[in-house]
Amino acid sequence: MSRILCVDDEPAILRLLTVVLAVDGHEVSHAHNARDAIVLLERGGIDAVLLDLGLPDRDGLELLGAIRSIAPLPIVVVSARNDVREKVTALDLGATDYVTKPFDGDELRARLRAALRNREVAPVADVVEFGPVRLEIDHHRALVHDQPVTLTPKEFALLRALTEGRGRVLTHAALLEQVWGKAHRDDVEYLRVAVRALRLKVESDPSQPMLIRNEPGIGYRLGGGAT
Template sequence: MTQAANILIVEDDAHIRRLLRATVQRAGHRVAEAADARAALSLLDIEKPDVVLLDLGLPDRDGLELIGPIRARSTATLIVVSARDDSGEKVAALDLGADDYLTKPFDTEELLARIRTALRHQRAATGGERPSVIETGPIRIDLDHRRVARDGADVHLTPKEYAVLAQLARRPDRVISHTQLLKDVWGPAHEDRVEYLRIAVRGLRQKLEDDPARPRLIVNELAVGYRLSLRDEG
């Protein structure tokens, strides 16, 4: 059973706010609600949420401008839930510090899965643990020993392929933008060389996916970034 958590919903649309509240309460979580940016910042200190669900279209302040202040005042996982589906908005939100981005209309089970993932990472961090081994389907990623196996057999990766996979594995089930991956793996001078990243991801899919043409492990968020998908989300 999922451990109960404090969820702060920041959403100006009353109908969507009710839907979000019903969804997270059904999963056993406690809920606080804010209809604008000012109320959201006030509730951060009072409620001390574990997860913030943030809409970007707020009446008193653009949600993108709220990400920085939330990050400065809270360690909560920040999931943007927005109707804005432009890739530039998604990249901006992730680069500003959002942990995840879910586009409206959204599937409620997917939202709950993202929350479960966030809470698992938080429990590991609180316990002083570092996820040194990530397992998803037949793939095992051992970050401490820099080893990757598929069905128990070692998989040879190039240094760049491994570096990309390691970055994704350290934040599984979260989208990491192209820019961030390029900075982390190739350095700031190469943050616009998306073709480098595509080549590395193509190599990873050839070696790790059951069907590289229909990837389920390394998932693409179109024009935004990549996510390492854990297949046992239930």
């Protein structure tokens, strides 16, 4: 069981979140504004945060940064703001995931579970396994179903970046900067080409990818989420 802080100024939403999270046995704390959220976070004992962006006393994006400075907690934004730029900004500021209101309870629970798992994952080891893929960092080698596959340096770096961000949505800009450098933060086509090539090598069915998943207009995640 985890203790989840839900930050939202709508009592009805807080009640709904409490019911949804109770299915997985979570203990839920409420904050109706940024001030109360900071007080609860500074007391400690919080395992993850569900954060609305439309708060009465402080913009949620600003609060997101403040939470990051207090503790490295998973933060799932739950907001009616559906603009892709808002989502990208939140993720670039350190949000683990982004769910749009009105939300499906099962999807929210799944994304929160992924966020909590990501918190428990140790720093990337020399060998990482996910699904049928085995990534040997030191040897710069990848295997799928125990068979070696040849990856270009950029494909390997991209797969490693996705592995290090397991459970999170990684924005186009973040992946481009990490793999290609800051000068290529806007070269999304570089990323799309590399993802297509990587899927052909590691996915059982590249037309229906299950490992490298797309968040349209935002970025990619390793497993889970949208196709």
